[in-house]
Amino acid sequence: MDKISVVLADDHVLVRKGIKAMLESDTEINVVGEASNGAEALQVANALKPNIIILDIRMPEMTGLEAAAKLSEVAPTTKAVILSMHDSEEYVLQALDAGAYGYLLKDTDKNEFVKALKQINAGNKYFSGAVSNVLANRLLKTKPPTRPAAVEDPYNLTRREKEILRMVIDGQHNKQISESFGKSVRTIETHRFNIMKKLGVNNAIDMVNKAVRENLV
Structure with a gap:
C-alpha cells in the first residue's frame, strides 16, 4: 500500500x-x-x-x-x-x-x-468535534424551529443513541453530553461513532443533516 x-x-x-x-x-x-x-x-x-x-x-x-x-x-x-x-x-x-x-x-x-x-x-x-458542532449549528439555522413527530426509525438506533443524537442536533458538545449522562467523553464519542456507522455517514455534519432531513428524533 x-x-x-x-x-x-x-x-x-x-x-x-x-x-x-x-x-x-x-x-x-x-x-x-x-x-x-x-x-x-x-x-x-x-x-x-x-x-x-x-x-x-x-x-x-x-x-x-x-x-x-x-x-x-x-x-x-x-x-x-x-x-x-x-x-x-x-x-x-x-x-x-x-x-x-x-x-x-x-x-x-x-x-x-x-x-x-x-x-x-x-x-x-x-x-474536529468542536468544529463539527459549529457547522451543525450553522446548518440548523436554516431549519424550522419546531420539528414534527419522529417517523419510524429504519436504522435501529437505541434510545440512548437517539437521546445523544438529539443533543448533538441541539448544539451540545461531547463534554456537555457526558456530564448530562454521567458518562465519560470517550463513551459519548463511541456512541457518536456508532450512530454515524448506523446512518452510513462519515462526519457529524452529515449525521445531523440526515437525522433532521429524515426526522429521526
Missing part, C-alpha cells in the same frame, strides 16, 4: 517538526515536504503533488485559507486541510468556501489527527 504523502505548511519550525514526528509515527503516512508560508506551500504542492497539504490558518505572505483557495490551480488532486487554534464559525465557513477537505484544531490528539488524514485521503471530509 502506498503511503499517504503529506506537505506541512506552518511558519513555526518547531510546530512543523512536532506534527511531522507525530504523523510519521504512523506507518501509512509520509511527510514529503514543508513550507513556512502560503505562497511557499503552493510552490511545494505544485512540485510534489502530495495527497494532502496541511495549512496553518495564519501565515505570512499568504494565509492558509488563501492557499487552499488557490490549491486547485497548482495541484488539483491534493486535498487541503486547515489547521488552526480557533473554532470560530467565520474561519470554519471560510475553510469550506476555500474547498478544504478538513479543519483540525491544533490541540487535536494523534489518534484523531491520523484518522482524519486517512478519511480525507479516502475522499471524505473531516472536521
